[in-house]
Amino acid sequence: MTSIYDILRKPIITEKSSYQSSELNQYVFEVHRKATKAQIKEAVETLFDVTVLRVNVINVPAKRSRRARSRRVLVRRPGFKKAIITLATGDSIDVFEGVT
Numbered sequence: 001m002t003s004i005y006d007i008l009r010k011p012i013i014t015e016k017s018s019y020q021s022s023e024l025n026q027y028v029f030e031v032h033r034k035a036t037k038a039q040i041k042e043a044v045e046t047l048f049d050v051t052v053l054r055v056n057v058i059n060v061p062a063k064r065s066r067r068a069r070s071r072r073v074l075v076r077r078p079g080f081k082k083a084i085i086t087l088a089t090g091d092s093i094d095v096f097e098g099v100t
Contacts, residue, residue, distance in 0.1 A: 004039075006032055007032050007043040008030075008031060008047065009032065012029060012030055021092075025087050025088075025092075026085065026086045028085075029044075029082065029083050029085065030081070031081050035081070035083075040055050041055050044085055048094075051087065055083055055084070055086075056084040057081065057083050057084075058081070060079055062077060063076070063077050064076050
């Protein structure tokens, strides 16, 4: 990884992440597999101009599921790494604003 733009892949917007962003001031992103907590913190602070208090990282394992209407076809969804970022009070990220 050479750039801070390679570290953050995309925001993860679910019911739980919406609750976390509104009540707990935490934001969830899918991140590069080899990104460290320090790199993630630096990328978020640089890109969004906020103060990061804490970074929690979770490796989500790959999952297998059956395709609808077929017994034999198994589909494998790839695993990914996600980061839960806690911001200082008063800071927010605009990507998550207005999402309900």
